[in-house]
Amino acid sequence: MSELVALIFDVDGTLADTERDGHRVAFNQAFVAAGLDWEWAVPLYGELLKVTGGKERIRYYLDYYNTAFPRPADLDGFIKQLHADKTRYYTEMLALGMIPLRRGVKRLLDEARKEGVRLAIATTTTPENIVALLQNTKPPIPESWFEVIAAGEIVPAKKPAPDIYLYTLQQLGLRPEQCLAIEDSENGLLSACRAGLPTVVTVNDYTRAQDFTEAALVIDDMGEPGRPFSVLNGADVHGHTYLNLALLRRIRSGAMACFVR
Ligand code: XBP
Ligand code: MG
Numbered sequence: 001m002s003e004l005v006a007l008i009f010d011v012d013g014t015l016a017d018t019e020r021d022g023h024r025v026a027f028n029q030a031f032v033a034a035g036l037d038w039e040w041a042v043p044l045y046g047e048l049l050k051v052t053g054g055k056e057r058i059r060y061y062l063d064y065y066n067t068a069f070p071r072p073a074d075l076d077g078f079i080k081q082l083h084a085d086k087t088r089y090y091t092e093m094l095a096l097g098m099i100p101l102r103r104g105v106k107r108l109l110d111e112a113r114k115e116g117v118r119l120a121i122a123t124t125t126t127p128e129n130i131v132a133l134l135q136n137t138k139p140p141i142p143e144s145w146f147e148v149i150a151a152g153e154i155v156p157a158k159k160p161a162p163d164i165y166l167y168t169l170q171q172l173g174l175r176p177e178q179c180l181a182i183e184d185s186e187n188g189l190l191s192a193c194r195a196g197l198p199t200v201v202t203v204n205d206y207t208r209a210q211d212f213t214e215a216a217l218v219i220d221d222m223g224e225p226g227r228p229f230s231v232l233n234g235a236d237v238h239g240h241t242y243l244n245l246a247l248l249r250r251i252r253s254g255a256m257a258c259f260v261r
Helices: 019-033 042-048 054-064 075-095 105-114 127-135 163-172 186-194 245-254
Strands: 006-009 118-122 148-150 179-183 199-202 217-219 231-234
Touching: 006 163, 019 042, 019 054, 019 075, 042 054, 054 075, 075 127, 105 118, 105 245, 118 163, 148 163, 163 179, 163 186, 179 186, 179 245, 186 199
Parallel strands: 006 118, 006 179, 118 148, 179 199, 199 217
Antiparallel strands: 217 231
16 A cells, blocks of 8 residues: 555645635625626535646636626636636735635644655636735745645546546546545545545535535544534544544555545
8 A cells, every 4th residue: 555645635625724714705706796697696606626737717707697797708718807807806815814714724834844745736716816815824834845746727627527536636646545635525525536646625615515425534524622523424533633644644554546426
């Protein structure tokens, strides 16, 4: 059995709770600025999260939730501009330090670095968003901590396709059995699993009720010493109360080849 060589992190919902009070709000700001009367309320946004990628999400909204909207001749250009504005609003929000890392993330990153476990990111979001998130957490996380940052349109198909994880593995020069993925959503889990990666899921309010059949472990968050996680499904945690390398190594060594429904 291979040792655990690298951890591959999703960003949105995993490193930080970015969707409800971050991306969603920025989309709405962009809609107002463009003179549109669209409003993505919290429950609607939960439905739109079925589709990954901001541009794809806007198109999905038009296709299924706002079919009466008179489409401009250059719909692609319209969506592209709207999304660029949204990215600006989102990164401005991050620059104000409005979105912290989730519980346990900094501790786990520190531990991995101390023990020489390599780090990478595999995400659907726009690259600027990752830089803005890492730079504006307290304390800031240097981008250089992550050997590979695979994001957005670097691959043709976004999650739940495996492309972004396959690309990350290729860049790391590692096999899936040498790594673990950490995700928050069903789309992310499917993407990682289809690339053969055993996956730990830390849920959030938008993803709690999703299907995580393939996950090696499902927890409510990473926990901290004195702030235990709740195990929602999956592996025996061997008395651990928070996600650390000892637990991840046990999960890694016990994980079966990932089977995808
Ligand atoms: C994240 C996403 C992203 C963000 C918005 O999915 O789906 O689309 O919601 O980012 P995951 P952009 O966490 O599974 O990678 O607007 O920059 O696309
Ligand atoms: Mg995510």
